[in-house]
Amino acid sequence: MTSSALRLPGAPRKAPLAASSVFRYAVLIVGAFVMITPFLYMVSTSFQTQTFVLSTPPQFIPMPATTKNYQVALGTQNFALYFANSLIVAVISTAGSVLLSSMMAFAFARFRFPGREFLFRLLLAGLTIPAVMLLIPQFILAKNLQMLDSLGGLIFFYIAGSLALNTFLLRGFLASIPMELDQAMQVDGANAWTRYWRLALPLARPAIAIAIIFTFLNSWDEYPIALTMISGTDHATLPLAIANFQGQYATQWGVVFAASLIAVVPVIVVFLVFQRYFVQGLTAGAVKG
């Protein structure tokens, strides 16, 4: 209201603007309703007793509300273990990927050397290879390296899968840092590693934040690789465990969604805290493309 009054000095356009902003909000509210309702219904179901799941008419507010689904998920169904597995895999994959890709980005952004073009193009080619196409050969590779059904195997492939995009993102950012800073440090006798660790990394903090967030989310949510490589339940990650549980106990939707929310809530928290980085990260991809 106030903003539209401030924006427009000319009175005649006020009426149509008011109508259009009503329309605008109506569309946005309907859209947001469609986006959010499935989530709210999921939350509601996770607090329902089994009797009321898929009952007609559906229960929107669970009566009586129960936390039993969460107890089952975390207790008898071991989702605390899967949460820990997911956390280990996502944290180590993210740290490894950001370290390796920032080192590569540093080399690409700060040095000229034979093979630079070729290696960079090789990475870019990696971006165009659909991940699922690699499932079979990666499965065989993991088998040969004794990495099947282990968290280490997942971490290895998650790092590999995120390297190209992260390097691309970080290189763009590092290239924009003035060369003079490097040279000044060189005068002070700093070697390449010091310039990378003390200068490039701290200055690239915004881009690093983006890389961390996206790598973490992708590792946390990844399903196809986990599905092919993890066979037992000891090393299952949350997405795999949730899918397996639903496959086994098809009608236990309360437990399924309790487990799902255990998996989703950290992601939403990360997203809400860092959402401005999301915009930047996506822009970096779009503007270049």
Added chain:
Amino acid sequence: MALTTALGRAAGKPTARPGRAASLRRRRISTTPYLFLLPGIAVFVVAIIWPAISAFQMSLYKWNVFNSALSRWSGIDNYVRAFQDPHFWLSLSNSGIYMVATVIPQIVLGLGIALLLKRKSPSQPVFRVLFYLPVVTSWVVVSLLFKYLFDDSGLINFTLHDFLHLEASNTSWLAGRWSALVVICLLGIWKGIGWSMMIYLAALQGVPESLEEAAEMDGANRWQRFRVVTLPAINPATVFVSVMLVIGGLNVFTSVQLITDGGPIGQTDVVLTYMYTQAFKYSDFGYASSIAVILAVLVFILAVVQLRVMRRDDTEELS
């Protein structure tokens, strides 16, 4: 030896003047950048490039899962088989339908919402978060959520049948090819709108307001301003969004696997679920690899064609 010289040089000998050291580095080959690249490139080559090559290689064999040394060279047999396999064509057409049915709505609706949210207002971040929420949620969770919503006695049927009285009886959404594809496509659109919206929001912020104002002075109406000023200005974003969405659309896997698992009787199989079945159910790695390679080639061709066509449009409008 080379390593120590490199490190010594990178450390900058106190005697050498900085300018000279820099020019020396430019001429001589230093090992420093290679040392920085080595770990990353090694992982990348082992886990991505090598598997990509071996996927192609495997597709030329009748692959023996238990002892790969016993695999038999079969040339293009696997590809011939794929092109003669009606189920491959069915799964390819399902992937194609999914792509067409999800890409266009994601672009149109994503852009539409971005236009509505373009102006900074107190409610803008709230809407942005709400629309983006499905994007950050894992495919596994939202797939199961949609399976639940579209259950025979789920929320969607309740709304359509008991509440709005639009259907005479409950639809068994997941029991037929077309209705199941509708569910899978709706999920794809619902999950993806926030992503294209975010890209377009960023792109719209880069459109200079002076351009729009100039067009307004010239008496252009809202639609004309959008078509002549805004659309060309955000064309790079449109190219990016549509290329990424086409690639993503043809690579649909998790949602189909979890919602229908290709059923009923394989009617909703997409290329990658069919590939997965061939590989991990029937252990036919050679045939599955040929399917993966065909898809990769198709994706690549489509991406190149799109880039050509859409970039050319851009230059024509400029000239």
